Each structure stands twice: as structure tokens, then as C-alpha cells.
Amino acid sequence: MSSNPHNPHDLGIDPDERTLDQHEPPTPLIDEGTRTVRPRVVRTHLSLFVRDPEVSATWYQDVLDMEVTARGPQWVFLSFGKKHHDIALIRAEEAATAGGIGLQHYGLEVAGDLDNWRRLYGMLLTKGVHVVKTTDHKVGFGLYFTDPDGNRLEFFHETVTDDEEGKRILGLYGAPSEPFEVEPLYG
Numbered sequence: 001m002s003s004n005p006h007n008p009h010d011l012g013i014d015p016d017e018r019t020l021d022q023h024e025p026p027t028p029l030i031d032e033g034t035r036t037v038r039p040r041v042v043r044t045h046l047s048l049f050v051r052d053p054e055v056s057a058t059w060y061q062d063v064l065d066m067e068v069t070a071r072g073p074q075w076v077f078l079s080f081g082k083k084h085h086d087i088a089l090i091r092a093e094e095a096a097t098a099g100g101i102g103l104q105h106y107g108l109e110v111a112g113d114l115d116n117w118r119r120l121y122g123m124l125l126t127k128g129v130h131v132v133k134t135t136d137h138k139v140g141f142g143l144y145f146t147d148p149d150g151n152r153l154e155f156f157h158e159t160v161t162d163d164e165e166g167k168r169i170l171g172l173y174g175a176p177s178e179p180f181e182v183e184p185l186y187g
């Protein structure tokens, strides 16, 4: 169905039924030139197989300050405070084991300055969370730790806030991940 820009019913609502800002074009579901369908990702969520969703949910509430938004016998959904869910925890098969293929880590870009990031480091250690490493990515610092099932998460403190500059630096340094010695802060 073709849209008519002069038809008020074609303005304001996106093909995926989001309400648009006044000057925002609707999602180009199909590129007119190539006829290919293109996704326009606006938000993301992650779903993980875990041994025990309730045990893991308690950890995600405690360590990441998430809130449970829905739960069933085999699953728990958690939010960082806005969305219906940012992370879903799904009960894995009884015999499931973690393998070398799959999720490497889930990066959480956190607000605040470097000292706040160091305080998160201190918080993880205080709670007995396994911290894997701290690294310098040239566009920010990464603090890697694991959940109860060994899934790796990252608190990312961004130091290059201009996205175009960030892309340039990542390419220039070859997606750098250098050891970064930093002391945690407590309180």
C-alpha cells in the first residue's frame, strides 16, 4: 500500500505503529532503490538461558539494580526501569552446559564519571561478584564480570562521546582492548 504524504492518516504513525516525532520520517521498511527490507533498531533486549531464573533474577536485581516486570515458572523478565524488559532469563534444559559458541558479553553503558565507574567496581567486589578484567578500549573503559551462570557482562564507561569519532578510533586502533590497571572505589 502506498502512502500519501498529504493524507493525515499517513502522518504521525510509523509502519511499526510507533508514534513519530513531528519531523521524523517513518521507518523505511523497504529501500526503494534496492527493494531490500532494512531494520531500524531503536532499542534492544537480551534473553539468556540460565540454570535457575529465580536465583539469577535475585542476582540481577541485586547487582544491576534491575526490577522484575514479569515472571513465570520457567522465566523472569527484568527491566532497567523504563522498558517492559531489557533482560529475560529463561530456564535452560537440565543437562545444558555453557559452550564456547554464543554470547561473549553484554555491554551496559553506564552513566556517571570515571569515579562512579570505579565505585561500580568496588560494588561488584563487595558483593562477591567475579570480576574478569578491566580494559581500555580507547573509546571508553570496560569492567567485565560474570553472572551466576558465567555469562559475561560489562560496565562500559564511555570516554569518546561523539559516535563518529568513536568509530574512527575503533578502526584506527583495531578494536583495542588493553589491560587497564584501576583501583576500585568504595563508597
Ligand SMILES: [Fe+2]
Binding pocket: 105, 106, 107, 142, 154, 156
Ligand atoms: Fe563491550
